[in-house]
Amino acid sequence: xxxxxxxxxxxxxxxxxxxxxxxxxxxxxxxxxxxxxxxxxxxxxxxxxxxxxxxxxxxxxxxxxxxxxxxxxxxxxxxxxxxxxxxxxxxxxxxxxxxxxxxxxxxxxxxxxxxxxxxxxxxxxxxxxxxxxxxxxxxxxxxxxxxxxxxxxxxxxxxxxxxxxxxxxxxxxxxxxxxxxxxxxxxxxxxxxxxxxxxxxxxxxxxxxxxxxxxxxxxxxxxxxxxxxxxxxxxxxxxxxxxxxxxxxxxxxxxxxxxxxxxxxxxxxxxxxxxxxxxxxxxxxxxxxxxxxxxxxxxxxxxxxxxxxxxxxxxxxxxxxxxxxxxxxxxxxxxxxxx
Amino acid sequence: xxxxxxxxxxxxxxxxxxxxxxxxxxxxxxxxxxxxxxxxxxxxxxxxxxxxxxxxxxxxxxxxxxxxxxxxxxxxxxxxxxxxxxxxxxxxxxxxxxxxxxxxxxxxxxxxxxxxxxxxxxxxxxxxxxxxxxxxxxxxxxxxxxxxxxxxxxxxxxxxxxxxxxxxxxxxxxxxxxxxxxxxxxxxxxxxxxxxxxxxxxxxxxxxxxxxxxxxxxxxxxxxxxxxxxxxxxxxxxxxxxxxxxxxxxxxxxxxxxxxxxxxxxxxxxxxxxxxxxxxxxxxxxxxxxxxxxxxxxxxxxxxxxxxxxxxxxxxxxxxxxxxxxxxxxxxxxxxxxxxxxxxxxxxxxxx
Numbered sequence: 001x002x003x004x005x006x007x008x009x010x011x012x013x014x015x016x017x018x019x020x021x022x023x024x025x026x027x028x029x030x031x032x033x034x035x036x037x038x039x040x041x042x043x044x045x046x047x048x049x050x051x052x053x054x055x056x057x058x059x060x061x062x063x064x065x066x067x068x069x070x071x072x073x074x075x076x077x078x079x080x081x082x083x084x085x086x087x088x089x090x091x092x093x094x095x096x097x098x099x100x101x102x103x104x105x106x107x108x109x110x111x112x113x114x115x116x117x118x119x120x121x122x123x124x125x126x127x128x129x130x131x132x133x134x135x136x137x138x139x140x141x142x143x144x145x146x147x148x149x150x151x152x153x154x155x156x157x158x159x160x161x162x163x164x165x166x167x168x169x170x171x172x173x174x175x176x177x178x179x180x181x182x183x184x185x186x187x188x189x190x191x192x193x194x195x196x197x198x199x200x201x202x203x204x205x206x207x208x209x210x211x212x213x214x215x216x217x218x219x220x221x222x223x224x225x226x227x228x229x230x231x232x233x234x235x236x237x238x239x240x241x242x243x244x245x246x247x248x249x250x251x252x253x254x255x256x257x258x259x260x261x262x263x264x265x266x267x268x269x270x271x272x273x274x275x276x277x278x279x280x281x282x283x284x285x286x287x288x289x290x291x292x293x294x295x296x297x298x299x300x301x302x303x304x305x306x307x308x309x310x311x312x313x314x315x316x317x318x319x320x321x322x323x324x325x326x327x328x329x330x331x332x333x334x335x336x337x338x339x
Numbered sequence: 340x341x342x343x344x345x346x347x348x349x350x351x352x353x354x355x356x357x358x359x360x361x362x363x364x365x366x367x368x369x370x371x372x373x374x375x376x377x378x379x380x381x382x383x384x385x386x387x388x389x390x391x392x393x394x395x396x397x398x399x400x401x402x403x404x405x406x407x408x409x410x411x412x413x414x415x416x417x418x419x420x421x422x423x424x425x426x427x428x429x430x431x432x433x434x435x436x437x438x439x440x441x442x443x444x445x446x447x448x449x450x451x452x453x454x455x456x457x458x459x460x461x462x463x464x465x466x467x468x469x470x471x472x473x474x475x476x477x478x479x480x481x482x483x484x485x486x487x488x489x490x491x492x493x494x495x496x497x498x499x500x501x502x503x504x505x506x507x508x509x510x511x512x513x514x515x516x517x518x519x520x521x522x523x524x525x526x527x528x529x530x531x532x533x534x535x536x537x538x539x540x541x542x543x544x545x546x547x548x549x550x551x552x553x554x555x556x557x558x559x560x561x562x563x564x565x566x567x568x569x570x571x572x573x574x575x576x577x578x579x580x581x582x583x584x585x586x587x588x589x590x591x592x593x594x595x596x597x598x599x600x601x602x603x604x605x606x607x608x609x610x611x612x613x614x615x616x617x618x619x620x621x622x623x624x625x626x627x628x629x630x631x632x633x634x635x636x637x638x639x640x641x642x643x644x645x646x647x648x649x650x651x652x653x654x655x656x657x658x659x660x661x662x663x664x665x666x667x668x669x670x671x672x673x674x675x676x677x678x679x680x681x682x683x684x685x686x687x688x689x690x691x
Contacts, residue, residue, distance in 0.1 A: 076578055086458045088470065092435035092656040094503050094511065103503040105511040105660065107653030109579050111432040112629075119432055122467050129578060131652065131660055133505025135589060143506065153503070154440075159450040160480015165440065224457050228476070229418040237460070282459040306478065308457045310438045314478060 002026065003176045003320075004156035007166035010101065012065030012082050012149040013200045016040055019061045023175060023194055030182045031192065041208045042194040048187045049335055056191040056214035056296075057181065057327075058205065058285055059174030059221070060198030063167065064309050066095065066150040068130075071141060075134030077104065079150060081125060083199030088122045089310045094153035095130055102143055103153065104130040152311035162317045163240075169305045169313040171198070174220035177303070177324055185328065188335045198285050202252065205285035209292035216259070216297050216339070218330070219286045220323075222315065223247075223277055223302035236278065238304035241316045243273030244323035247300035249280050252287025256297045262339055263299060263330060272326045277302060301326065340369050342529070342670075343510075343663055346522040347502045350512045353444055355411030355428050355495040356550045359383050362407050366521065366544055373528035374542065384558040387542040389528060392535060399538035399685055401677050402564035402642075403527065404555055404631045405520030405571065406548030409513065410655055412436070412496035414443065421483045422476035423451065425496055429549035433472040435656045440499040441477055445490035450499065451479040498657035508664045509588065513657040517548065519649045519666055520570040523592075526670020527677075536678040538565075545631055555631035559638040565685060566604060566643055567635030568676075570669060573622050573648030575660065586650045589662045591618030592669040595646035597625040599632050603688050604645055608676050617672045622648050643689055647672065 011019035020042060027044055028034065034044035042061075064083030071077055077097065081087070091108045106128055111119070130150065134140035154167035166172075175194060182192050191212045195204035209217065223245050224237045238245040246263060247255050267274040277300075290298040303323050306314040333339050345365070354362045360383055370387050371377050377387040385407070391398055410429030417423055423443065427433075436453055443449040454476050456465075477496065479486060502512040524542050531540065541562050545554030548571075559567055573593045576585035586593040594608055612619040624646070627633040632646040647669055652660040680688070 072578065074578065084458045086455060086461065086466065088434065088466070089438035089455050091437075092653070092658050093438070094500075094658060103505055103511070105503060105505075105653070105658035107577060107658055107660065108432060108435055108656050109577070110574055110654035110656075111430045112654065113574065113580060113584065114432065119434065120469050122469050123434065127579065131505070131511070131577075131658075133507055133509030133511075133660065135507065139506065157440075157450055160478075161482070161485065163480035165450070165452055224459055226457060226460055227420070228454070229420050229422055279460065282457075307438065307452060307455050308459075310455045310457075312438060312440050312452045314452055314480070 002179065003172065006172035006176055007156050007168050010151045011061055011063050012151060013062040013197045015149045016061045016196050023179060026179050027182050037207065037211060039204055039207055040196040041204045043208060043211060044192040046182055046190055046192060048189045050189050051334055051337055053215040054213065055334055056193055056212050056217045057178055058193040058195055058217060058219050059178045060171045060195045060285055061175055062197055062199050064199050068097065068144055068146055068148045068150065070146065071137055071144060073137050075136050075140035077130040077132065077140065077144060079130060084309055087125050090128055091123055093311050095150045096153045097130060097132060097144055097150045098148040102132055104132040107131055154311045163314055164317060165312050165314050167311055169315050170222035170308045173222040173303045173315060173320065177220050177327065180324060181327060185331055188331050195285055202285050202288045206288035206292055209289040213293055214296050217289045219284050219298060219300040221284050221300055221302035222305040222308065224279060224282055224308055225304035225306045238275055238277055240304055240306060241318055242275045243319060244326050245275050245277040245302045245304050247277045250283045251280065252283030253290055253298060255299055259297050259299050266329050266333055267326055270329050272322055274326065342522050342525055345369050345525055346518060349518040349521060350502055350514050353497045354408055355497060356408040356547045358495050359408050359546045369525060370542065373532065380558060380561060382554055382557055383546045384554045385544045386558060389531060389540045391537045391539045393537060399680060399682065400541060400562060400564040401538045401566045401680060402541040402543055402559055402562050403524055403568045403570060403673060404543040404545050405524050406517045406554065406631055407521055407544040408546055408549050410549050414490055414492055414494045414496065417483060417486050417490065418476065419483055421481050421486045422478055423490065425477060427472060430655055434469045436472065437470050437475060439657065441496050442499050443477065443479060443490055444495050447489065449479045449489060451477040454478050500657045505660065509660055509662050511658045511660045513659065515651055515659040515661050516572045516654055519572055519651065519661045523570050523649060523666050523669035526667055527673040530671055530674035534674055534678045537681045538677055540677055548631055552631055552634035555634035556638060559635045559642055563639060564642060568645045568647065569630045569632035569635065570647050571630040572651035572654060574654060575650040575652035577652050586620050586622055586648065588650045588652065589664055590620050591665060592672055593620045593622035593648040593650065595622045595624045595628060595648060597623065599624065599628040599636055600645055601643035603690065604643055607688055608645060611676045611679055612672055615675050617668050619672065
């Protein structure tokens with residue numbers, strides 16, 4: 001299954017090769033052209049009906065993760081985080097280090113040897129390390145280099161009522177949707193762009209938009225979902241199972257109102273559930289895309305993902321399917337010249 | 340069965356204190372080919388016997404115990420949206436629970452995730468504070484009505500974790516405290532196939548060590564051994580811990596020293612290790628050890644006891660690390676030690 005392969009692949013920002021290779025192998029027979037640009041983005045073009053405007057659909061390939069910065073005298077690996085990670089979710093988790101995916105664990109001090117006050121305080125990244133079982137610095141150095149990336153050791157699991165648990169659903173879910181669009185949409189021309197390094201400051205999106213120079217861009221994402229019990233509804237950015245989340249505003253973009261209204265109209269007309277992404281926190285590639293060159297009109301459509309940026313994020317297959325349905329309808333409207 | 344495979348299947352399984360019965364089949368089916376008898380007592384302890392060379396009433400009895408229970412979580416409440424609230428069984432640092440994948444042992448085993456708040460929505464002030472257990476939820480992906488059909492208040496929960504193979508002979512996983520000890524018992528009985536021993540050896544995998552040592556209390560009462568040996572885990576050295584309060588992985592079992600330990604028997608144990616070239620280290624443990632050795636020591640009119648500790652890092656987390664070599668050496672030392680105890684030397688050894 002594609003989403004399983006995508007989420008289990010390693011692609012920390014700046015190290016997207018495994019994901020990129022996987023995506024290219026999936027799309028190469030379905031696009032008219034593709035290339036890897038100078039910083040690692042995939043820019044693919046699918047030719048169909050020309051409707052007079054240039055449409056670009058994007059998804060970032062990278063995920064948050066860790067990078068090894070030092071090997072200590074006993075062979076333990078010190079690391080830094082790449083992208084936004086809550087340091088508190090790292091303790092007592094397995095990781096995979098480097099290209100060969102060497103297993104390691106992030107341990108913690110036994111509770112027996114702690115003072116009660118210690119338990120109230122989050123452990124800082126400086127206090128954490130990865131144990132790969134090395135007996136010495138020399139042994140560790142045979143397997144690990146400074147600068148190696150580490151990913152969370154977390155498999156794809158389907159559970160509950162149509163839910164999925166995986167790492168990196170932000171944003172392999174977007175990659176998966178875009179690949180599906182490439183495979184299934186035949187009648188309309190569009191650029192499909194898979195970007196690098198979104199999680200460390202929307203790095204890939206700017207140069208990609210500069211090259212493509214679109215009129216419209218649709219950014220596909222896995223976005224914040226925090227539908228906890230007893231939380232005031234205005235504090236809930238999105239709900240699981242309530243359909244694709246359409247962005248209003250975030251830290252990088254105030255989304256075009258007309259385009260948004262049109263998308264909502266399309267969703268309602270076709271009875272596709274949707275919701276607004278009700279927070280201004282976070283951001284995505286739209287920030288760089290809507291300001292590239294002379295600017296363009298953007299929207300961000302996301303699959304809600306609980307526990308995002310952790311080792312175990314959760315999404316609903318129903319939301320995934322509804323997001324795809326909405327995208328298909330939007331493209332149909334482009335084709336008819338109704339956008 | 341290969342000891343590592345045996346240990347892997349034990350750790351993959353579930354057995355939170357009080358709910359160890361899930362492990363019975365694996366342990367009994369693996370142990371029985373090496374033993375003369377095996378049974379389960381009223382609290383769920385598994386007691387296996389390997390008879391010594393004499394077969395009469397006066398036989399020396401040596402009990403070797405390792406606890407099979409693990410720390411875990413327990414269902415406390417089900418929220419309106421189906422999320423599960425929980426508490427801990429045994430000593431757990433709440434910081435090791437956030438973001439974990441778990442198995443809720445309801446009517447059937449349910450996969451779940453201990454939810455974490457996305458960093459984007461956190462206040463800067465939150466980030467330095469540990470999340471309390473009572474503020475965490477488990478998401479099993481079903482609405483409340485469905486969860487209520489599958490899960491009851493009081494059901495146990497374990498972390499979903501397979502054994503990870505680290506470099507060399509080191510492995511990481513949950514519940515290695517003290518299933519590493521159970522594996523050492525397994526190694527010991529394998530060794531004893533080729534070694535003559537006078538004493539009847541009682542291999543006991545105990546219940547509820549993590550909460551009360553109830554298993555060791557009642558099983559040592561029943562067996563009434565001449566010598567009780569607990570096999571548990573000891574704090575493996577890591578960067579944040581002082582060397583003086585830890586033991587080293589890969590350097591053999593630690594032989595505990597202190598009030599809980601019979602001094603002459605301990606001396607004999609060290610001699611045997613030396614004689615057979617088995618690496619070992621010292622664990623200084625002046626008071627009650629907080630292990631099954633403590634329960635045995637004060638059972639009935641008192642039982643001379645010993646404690647072997649397998650070095651283990653990150654105790655009571657789901658990524659505990661041990662070295663398989665240490666488990667092997669623990670089993671070997673146990674075997675040679677029990678074989679060295681005879682009718683001729685026991686009385687002398689037990690003298691103060």
